């Protein structure tokens with residue numbers, strides 16, 4: 001290893017912070033870890049629906065309470081990556097050199113049509129929170145989308161604002177990945193919360209959806225989109241703009257660039273089960289950091305190996321659904337509803353911060369569920 005090896009991490013979310021801690025806590029002589037993030041605080045994105053609904057006071061955690069002290073924080077937004085020169089340009093004009101780069105800029109909400117708000121980043125969630133508070137009794141709130149974020153947002157909003165009329169508009173069935181018995185329980189929970197569900201009604205993004213839906217406020221929860229930084233920097237991306245990485249999380253054709261979290265996609269189709277989630281981002285961040293350390297030592301890189309155990313959906317503070325899944329996210333027959341599920345979900349939300357902190361104390365402390373066995377049979381062919 002050279003006297004000073006610079007690892008630059010772009011994005012201080014679940015993947016980036018986990019990676020920064022794994023690298024810094026390894027305490028390799030001469031290894032300097034820098035983390036670039038627009039704000040000096042970590043955002044608990046998995047709680048943004050609570051923040052929007054007003055059931056949680058805040059979602060920001062100061063980095064000083066999560067990061068290993070040796071990680072140097074660089075407040076800023078990366079606007080260009082020059083992989084040839086190994087530099088990153090920031091919005092304020094500064095240029096940062098690197099020896100290894102971890103691309104972990106995450107995701108944000110979909111482009112919401114005029115008149116609608118998303119809840120996928122903190123600014124949008126704050127705007128939704130303010131709007132919800134200011135609505136008069138009897139006003140109608142429409143949540144558009146049928147995935148986990150939409151379901152959580154609808155139930156949380158209805159429970160927190162019983163004076164409002166909350167409608168959920170889904171282009172397909174709510175929770176399309178859920179087996180029928182779980183969906184039946186989910187619908188019961190939504191009904192109990194006071195959410196009126198409108199399944200299989202596509203909502204057009206072409207016009208202001210407030211008019212279409214007769215709503216005073218529309219929360220647009222139809223999925224996530226990723227920053228276009230990799231695409232703008234001529235790095236390999238998929239159709240959605242995610243950095244394409246191999247099974248060792250190294251960018252296609254790039255020796256010194258790794259990717260993790262929502263902003264990266266593993267090209268091997270065997271990994272298609274890995275959905276954008278905190279549950280996938282943290283293992284990817286840890287694995288990418290481990291592989292950067294291996295590359296520095298000249299060791300073969302490890303094939304990423306992570307899987308799922310459950311889809312945990314909070315439906316207000318006292319209700320929830322835990323759908324147990326196989327490692328490849330395929331639902332099993334086992335599921336939990338009600339208060340027990342809500343408690344389990346809350347424990348998992350708290351554990352995410354604990355896992356990140358544990359990694360700051362000891363590199364390698366965090367472990368995660370392994371992925372499908374079939375993936376492990378394929379040999380690792382990644383060179384250091």
Ligand SMILES: Cc1cc2nc3c(=O)[nH]c(=O)nc-3n(C[C@H](O)[C@H](O)[C@H](O)COP(=O)(O)OP(=O)(O)OC[C@H]3O[C@@H](n4cnc5c(N)ncnc54)[C@H](O)[C@@H]3O)c2cc1C
Pocket residue numbers: 010011012013014015016036037038039043045046047048049076077078079104105106107108119120121149152227229260261262263276277278279280281312
């Ligand atoms: C309401 C809601 C509920 C959710 N619930 C769950 C759940 O229960 N379970 C689950 O597994 N997942 C859940 N998710 C999804 C989860 O939050 C994301 O998948 C996860 O945050 C991805 O982690 P990440 O590290 O890739 O990115 P992020 O957490 O998005 O972090 C990316 C960071 O990069 C920064 N950044 C962006 N652009 C730049 C740039 N150009 N330069 C520097 N920094 C940049 C961002 O500001 C951010 O700090 C939920 C999401 C939402 C919105």
